Structure formats: C-alpha cells, structure tokens
Amino acid sequence: MTDHSEGLNRAATGTDAATDVDWDTQAASFDDEPDHGLRDPDVRRAWARRLTAWLPERPCDVLDLGCGTGSLSLLAAEQGHRVTGVDGSTAMVALARAKLAGRDAVFLVGDAAAPPVGEQRFDVVLVRHVLWALPDPGRALRHWRGLLRPGGRLVLVEGVWGTVSPAGIPADDLTALLAPLTGDVRLERLSQETALWGKEVDDERYAVVAVLE
Numbered sequence: 001m002t003d004h005s006e007g008l009n010r011a012a013t014g015t016d017a018a019t020d021v022d023w024d025t026q027a028a029s030f031d032d033e034p035d036h037g038l039r040d041p042d043v044r045r046a047w048a049r050r051l052t053a054w055l056p057e058r059p060c061d062v063l064d065l066g067c068g069t070g071s072l073s074l075l076a077a078e079q080g081h082r083v084t085g086v087d088g089s090t091a092m093v094a095l096a097r098a099k100l101a102g103r104d105a106v107f108l109v110g111d112a113a114a115p116p117v118g119e120q121r122f123d124v125v126l127v128r129h130v131l132w133a134l135p136d137p138g139r140a141l142r143h144w145r146g147l148l149r150p151g152g153r154l155v156l157v158e159g160v161w162g163t164v165s166p167a168g169i170p171a172d173d174l175t176a177l178l179a180p181l182t183g184d185v186r187l188e189r190l191s192q193e194t195a196l197w198g199k200e201v202d203d204e205r206y207a208v209v210a211v212l213e
Contacts, residue, residue, distance in 0.1 A: 034198025066130030070096030183213035
C-alpha cells in the first residue's frame with residue numbers, strides 16, 4: 001500500500017500536501033524504501049505476519065486503497081485473498097499489475113477516498129499511510145465503511161511523522177473518528193517494530209483494526 005508520507009509535510013489538521021506530489025514520477029524509485037518494496041526478507045516477513053493477524057483466516061475480498069506498487073496486495077494474494085487495488089497514479093498501478101501478474105488481483109486507477117468499485121462489496125478495506133493525506137478523513141471512513149459487507153473490517157496503518165512540523169493523524173484522533181462507525185476497534189502500536197520499517201523510528205506509527213458489528 002502506498003506510503004505517501006515520505007518527504008511530505010502536512011500537519012494532522014492542516015491542508016493536504018499529498019496532492020501536490022507527482023506520484024507517477026515517484027513510481028520508479030518508490031520500492032527503494034524498505035517498507036514500500038518489501039525487498040528485504042525480514043521486512044517482508046514482518047509485514048506478512050501482521051497481515052496474517054489483521055486479515056480473516058478464510059480467503060476473502062480485500063480492497064487495498066492507495067495500493068501504490070502493490071507490495072501489500074501481493075502479500076494478501078499470497079495468503080489466498082482476492083485483491084482489488086486502487087491508486088491515483090497510473091504508473092503505480094502499472095507496476096502493481098506487473099508485480100501481481102497471474103494472481104487473483106485487479107488494479108484500478110482512481111481516488112482512494114471514493115474508489116471506482118461500483119456496487120462491489122468487500123470483506124476488508126486495507127489502507128496504509130493514505131488517510132492522513134485526505135482533506136476529509138471522516139468522510140472517507142464513512143464511505144469506506146459502506147464498501148464493507150456485514151462483519152467486514154477496516155485495517156488502517158497510519159502515524160505521525162516529524163516533530164517540528166508533524167504530518168499525519170494521531171492514533172487517538174483516528175480511533176475517535178471510528179468509534180461511531182464500527183463495533184470493535186483494536187489499536188496496535190508499531191513504532192518499536194523495527195522489522196516493519198527496515199530501521200529504527202522514533203515517531204508514532206500504529207495500526208487500527210475496526211470490525212463492523
């Protein structure tokens with residue numbers, strides 16, 4: 001899933017800066033970041049373990065929003081899930097399609113906040129480092145909830161990056177937005193999970209798994 005946080009500077013309550021970035025030009029080097037390309041075996045295994053814990057055990061339909069080059073989509077497909085990925089960058093989507101060629105996966109160019117999936121419904125909406133960059137996170141969450149089948153779940157990986165001009169969405173803010181929308185909300189702190197990032201980090205990184213009643 002696309003980590004659109006690198007190199008950006010948007011305060012948690014400020015205006016959107018991600019729309020000013022040309023992600024098509026970023027696509028060729030995007031996977032160079034350890035947690036983007038998941039090329040290091042230890043980083044890859046760490047994310048695979050997390051997905052195993054976050055996604056249902058049975059094969060299900062996963063909507064990966066802001067999928068980037070499809071690295072998390074590939075892990076989900078390898079675990080037997082059917083994946084639909086959406087990203088606003090044509091170049092990112094092309095790389096994702098190549099990465100998952102022959103897999104049970106479809107990739108679409110579109111807005112992560114309002115993905116072009118029609119009336120299709122999913123068991124999981126998976127979003128990594130995208131919600132923070134949207135101009136109206138609450139509205140996006142309400143829309144994503146409507147894309148889930150009964151008993152479905154939102155799996156959201158987010159954080160706050162930087163200290164001088166922090167960019168991101170704090171965990172407490174996200175759980176507050178989710179409270180009226182879902183039943184069970186589970187927060188997992190990830191800052192100390194060095195293997196996920198391929199390096200030590202000192203900022204706030206976390207995941208929220210929210211299951212519909």
